[in-house]
Amino acid sequence: MRTLSSITWLLLLLTTLAAPAAAAPGPEFGWPLQPRPAVVRAFDKPEHDWLPGHRGVDLAGTRGQAVLAAGDGIVAFAGTVAAKPVLSIDHVGGLRTTYEPVTASVPLGRRVTRGSPIGTLDAGHAGCPVPACLHWGLRRGREYLNPLALIHRMPLRLKPITAAAGPTRTSHHPTESTPGTTEPPRTPIARSAHNRTRMSI
Template identity: 70%
Template sequence: MRILTVLGLCAVVLFGGPSPVAAAPDGYSWPLRPRPALARAFDPPEHDWLPGHRGVDLVGARGQAVLSAGEGMVAFAGVVAGKPVVSVDHPGGLRTTYEPVLAAVGVGARVGRGTPLGTLEPGHPGCGTCLHWGLRRGREYLDPLGLVRAATVRLKPLRADVAGP
């Protein structure tokens, strides 16, 4: 939260969620095209060991190309708990994950933003054919939507006697 003075009035600027990736960084785009609908939002657990949703689910179609959200290097392309997964390491210590994706790239491959990583497979729990897209910095899970959209900014008056628009 930041305090901002605009035209002599103080206002609080609220950002749309706690994320170290608050404003959309340059060089990232949606992993599915056209821009997909959101099936399930990011819902991190209060503690690492508790249940939660450590990514977002994006509505897709069987066989649809899954694209790298940004430039980087493929860190993993294989199966985890019976599901095909691709992970890409990006500059700044970020790692994106894509699941369930039948890989068309191998570990160590350099990819750019929009490079096809593989194809979307059906069978994601709760939504059929959805891409589970995750983002981490180190061990901290982040909302991957922060890569593709800027934070929501709202100006609110600090005094109750100041009317808004």
């Protein structure tokens, strides 16, 4: 009887000690700029991949500011695309975050951790309403998602495609819409009808 009672108390003690660790997991993603940046241009995914839109968010920064890895991962690309310096990081779950215009300080294949410096911000991002913007993007496979969902811990699920397509937007840039200055909606945008993309970085 004493043995059974001892086992019961031991199990209770182990359960009590293990509970706090399981109840409070650490955050997986954070802002790629510090202090917390203002969102100066919202995520605006077009109905179809070939239409103009804004496949990420623009964060206000300063030229030469340190850019940080949003989460743990491996550098998948560090180079130039269309004359712009771009860096991409692959994360668990098939997610890839992209950062531009950023002069990389880490090489291809380097394992990085959340909050570690990966490069410096350059000026000259098209459509940026302030002196320097970090264009921060997120993809899962070929699907563009709102990167703010990583910060706000919202599920990255995709909505069903609607039958009617919205009106075509005009733009001064082949892949972006007119800049906005308000905080973007915190829900993922509907999935596009096709899986074609302009580039894979």
